[in-house]
Amino acid sequence: MAAEMEPPPLGDAGQTDFREIEDGEGFFVSTVTILESPEPSSPDPPSMPAEGISTNGPKQEDISLDDDPEDLFAEATEEVSLDSPEREPILSDGPSPAITPVTPTAMLTPRMGLGTAEMFERSLDEVSSWVKLTSMTIFSKNETTVRRRFSDFLGLHSKLASRYLHIGYIVPPAPEKSIVGMTKVKVGKEDLSSAEFVEKRRSALERYLMRTVKHPILLKDPDVMMFLESSELPRAVSTQALSGAGILRMVNKAADAVNKMTIKMNESDAWFEEKHQQFENLDLQLRKLHASVECLVCHRKELSVNTASFAKSAAMLGNSEDHTALSRALSQLAEVEEKIDQLHQDQAYADFYLFSELLGDYVRLITAVKGVFDHRMKTWSKWQDTQLLLQKKREAESKLQFANKPDKLQQAQDEIKELEGKVQQGEKDFELISKTIRKEVSRFEKERVKDFKVVIIKYLESLVQTQQQLIKYWEAFLPEAKAIA
Amino acid sequence: MYLLWDSWCGVCFQKLANIDLQHTICTFLLYIYIFYITIMTSTIDDSDKEKALSVSVDLNNDTSLLIDIPDALCERDKVKFTVHTKTTLSSFQKPDFSVPRQHEDFIWLHDALVETEDYAGLIIPPAPPKPDFESPREKMHKLGEGEATMTKEEYTKMKQELEAEYLAVFKKTVQVHEVFLQRLSSHPVLSKDRNFQIFLEYDQDLSVRRKNAKETFGSFFKNMVKSADEVIISGIKEVDDFFEQEKTFLLDYSSKIKDSTARAEKMTRSHKNIADDYIHISSTLSSVSVDDNTALKKHFEKLSDLFEKLRKVEGRVASDQELKLTELLRYYMRDIQAAKDLLYRRARTLADYENSNKALGKARLKSKDVAAAEEQQQQCLQRFNKLSESGKRELTSFKGRRVVAFRKNLIEMAELEIKHAKNNMSLLQDCIELFKSS
Numbered sequence: 001m002a003a004e005m006e007p008p009p010l011g012d013a014g015q016t017d018f019r020e021i022e023d024g025e026g027f028f029v030s031t032v033t034i035l036e037s038p039e040p041s042s043p044d045p046p047s048m049p050a051e052g053i054s055t056n057g058p059k060q061e062d063i064s065l066d067d068d069p070e071d072l073f074a075e076a077t078e079e080v081s082l083d084s085p086e087r088e089p090i091l092s093d094g095p096s097p098a099i100t101p102v103t104p105t106a107m108l109t110p111r112m113g114l115g116t117a118e119m120f121e122r123s124l125d126e127v128s129s130w131v132k133l134t135s136m137t138i139f140s141k142n143e144t145t146v147r148r149r150f151s152d153f154l155g156l157h158s159k160l161a162s163r164y165l166h167i168g169y170i171v172p173p174a175p176e177k178s179i180v181g182m183t184k185v186k187v188g189k190e191d192l193s194s195a196e197f198v199e200k201r202r203s204a205l206e207r208y209l210m211r212t213v214k215h216p217i218l219l220k221d222p223d224v225m226m227f228l229e230s231s232e233l234p235r236a237v238s239t240q241a242l243s244g245a246g247i248l249r250m251v252n253k254a255a256d257a258v259n260k261m262t263i264k265m266n267e268s269d270a271w272f273e274e275k276h277q278q279f280e281n282l283d284l285q286l287r288k289l290h291a292s293v294e295c296l297v298c299h300r301k302e303l304s305v306n307t308a309s310f311a312k313s314a315a316m317l318g319n320s321e322d323h324t325a326l327s328r329a330l331s332q333l334a335e336v337e338e339k340i341d342q343l344h345q346d347q348a349y350a351d352f353y354l355f356s357e358l359l360g361d362y363v364r365l366i367t368a369v370k371g372v373f374d375h376r377m378k379t380w381s382k383w384q385d386t387q388l389l390l391q392k393k394r395e396a397e398s399k400l401q402f403a404n405k406p407d408k409l410q411q412a413q414d415e416i417k418e419l420e421g422k423v424q425q426g427e428k429d430f431e432l433i434s435k436t437i438r439k440e441v442s443r444f445e446k447e448r449v450k451d452f453k454v455v456i457i458k459y460l461e462s463l464v465q466t467q468q469q470l471i472k473y474w475e476a477f478l479p480e481a482k483a484i485a
Numbered sequence: 486m487y488l489l490w491d492s493w494c495g496v497c498f499q500k501l502a503n504i505d506l507q508h509t510i511c512t513f514l515l516y517i518y519i520f521y522i523t524i525m526t527s528t529i530d531d532s533d534k535e536k537a538l539s540v541s542v543d544l545n546n547d548t549s550l551l552i553d554i555p556d557a558l559c560e561r562d563k564v565k566f567t568v569h570t571k572t573t574l575s576s577f578q579k580p581d582f583s584v585p586r587q588h589e590d591f592i593w594l595h596d597a598l599v600e601t602e603d604y605a606g607l608i609i610p611p612a613p614p615k616p617d618f619e620s621p622r623e624k625m626h627k628l629g630e631g632e633a634t635m636t637k638e639e640y641t642k643m644k645q646e647l648e649a650e651y652l653a654v655f656k657k658t659v660q661v662h663e664v665f666l667q668r669l670s671s672h673p674v675l676s677k678d679r680n681f682q683i684f685l686e687y688d689q690d691l692s693v694r695r696k697n698a699k700e701t702f703g704s705f706f707k708n709m710v711k712s713a714d715e716v717i718i719s720g721i722k723e724v725d726d727f728f729e730q731e732k733t734f735l736l737d738y739s740s741k742i743k744d745s746t747a748r749a750e751k752m753t754r755s756h757k758n759i760a761d762d763y764i765h766i767s768s769t770l771s772s773v774s775v776d777d778n779t780a781l782k783k784h785f786e787k788l789s790d791l792f793e794k795l796r797k798v799e800g801r802v803a804s805d806q807e808l809k810l811t812e813l814l815r816y817y818m819r820d821i822q823a824a825k826d827l828l829y830r831r832a833r834t835l836a837d838y839e840n841s842n843k844a845l846g847k848a849r850l851k852s853k854d855v856a857a858a859e860e861q862q863q864q865c866l867q868r869f870n871k872l873s874e875s876g877k878r879e880l881t882s883f884k885g886r887r888v889v890a891f892r893k894n895l896i897e898m899a900e901l902e903i904k905h906a907k908n909n910m911s912l913l914q915d916c917i918e919l920f921k922s923s
Binding site: 325 | 730734737738741742744745748749751752754755756758759762763765766769770772773776777778779780781784788791884888891892895896899900902903906907909910913914916917920921
């Protein structure tokens, strides 16, 4: 199994500074780090590299690929062992070291993280954005830094979607454009909301990229590799909202919606019926949950603001109080409340970036899953249509046989042969897409379970931390209150 | 006792579940009366007693006159309090008696005391504020409108929360009225007031003695006079250092405490909102878990459970903060106003004295009515001295009272916050353990 594979020398856990600035779209800076870590049989998330992460970015996510016979890395390891002479003894387990080279792994675990987002200075025409990736050895180099714009991400997604969605692969959706947010940023407002917007976008793009590379098929896609590696990408104009392509997309979407309503599929496979229903329900519930959590985030931010304003007024009250001990206690209270307001703000961030964004991502992912189911329906309907057409042609042919028109007969028979081929192809396509969807759905469910579990634990831990801090602050205040003579 | 309350609540809720929400409010409030008796006449545990007296300490210690409000009835907008007195004093007809009183009766008593000349040198305890059910009523209305969008469970929980809020407002208003009476009864001078006695004893409706329209108009003018007072008090040259200090302090402090009270209220409301959000999240999580048949099913159930428990703690954090901090600030905001009123009265007598001095000087010049002017001047001086003396006493004891109350409440609030945070933490950690192990 894994142990028998020769551990390929892998690139470092490099820092990936991921700065993306758009002249028309978004700009932010983030750090992308791909690093490998050993993964023994138990999928324990290895520790994060501490080094090189520029300041306060949200934590890095791990991804571990399952021991899938189709695993990309199975191939990779073989490839590499031919090339690189470097090898190292396999570590039984252990976290991946921060920067030390070559972590031998039984299985490659790409880990990508994006560091902080900072507003980058806008140069007059082009703005720089770069993604530096430590790539797997299947890539040409160990560590790459590339600059990417927001529209590049959208372009990548649209390419992947057009290539893979209709054959049943669940392509993770890209983050959405936001005109309001972008305008604020473009105007150059240095305030909190535009910094927040940049951070939000950076974090969303990070999660998007990670989900994409977690998918074994998508990672092999040449476009993805080019995205991660090549220094220059052709500008993806078709992703602009008001372009011709954009309008075409909207028209297509509308047509699809109409089609969906008219196709009546004979579902022979109960599994699909069941799964479809499940995803519909899950969609509804997750949307509701997402709305509630957004409400929570909003209220927590409010609480933080109100606590801060109370802290100020308590300080003033303490100043005007003439009993010295009480005055001191009131000032201490003001300080405690100020610290608590910061705590609430941090908690609101955790609420948002961990819980709310997870739910938002999954709402969008489930839309992609539903899209894949719809594609299956389309494939089926195409197949059925070709069959009908074949039948009609056959009837026409039998009529022609009696009418005795040899060349038309020949033509009809040729057409029939062609159609028979198409019908067979249609059937094969349908089977293929059904099979792919089954696999995808099971992979998706597995991912979902893991994802939710990891994020929920992180979120609960953030709540625990808040409570711990609260205890600390109030315990520090208590003697002050008792000291009032 | 809260168990009893809960079971009653469940019963009455089931009955009311199908009735229109507006009617629910009224009938529910009637039920509050019954439950309140159940709660109050049975053993009140110490913490409740503590809560009741937290804003003003050392009340009701004098056994010669013990007052409490054992129950109250709420109809529509009006609250009827039952004032119960136990006394060993001979000035009362019976040793133990109860009378029903309305909020307006308390206001009448307060105004009567304020208007009594003899008490000009005393801090009259501030009148209790009108019972205000506006906020929970609004929320109940909104809940009724949003009923269709929630599951039955969620709706039930939200309703429970609201009922708890109604009860909290109700309890607070009873407490505030009770404290008012208790401060009167523990004051050496005010407890002997005739009007106070009438209030406690008169077993018929007091409305005959309450303000009629003419008097209400008169109070409007009184308020105008008061604002003129503020001008006087800032303009007058103070002869006494103590009062000079007190004046500056009280004027400044009063505006600051008003500000703090408003902001503390906002803060408490945000806490309540978060507790409500947890309800929604908990119920949505449980519906997600119903549909899910992956390994996440159990996780969602546990999470939903956790949020349900968390919201109870958060709710308690909010209500404790309200009681210990916001109520404290609110009460002392009113008390400081009462202290300021004392200063105004004293400033007026000082102004009178100065005027009488001038009049005396004029009379001496004209050699007319000198004796009358002298008499007047002596009276003014006496009144002024009396007010200054009692005023000094009152203000000093007021400061002491305030410091003690603040200390008690701040300590209690800090202790409760710690307790709740520890509670939260243990709930969360248990859940994390479950998650990690499964």
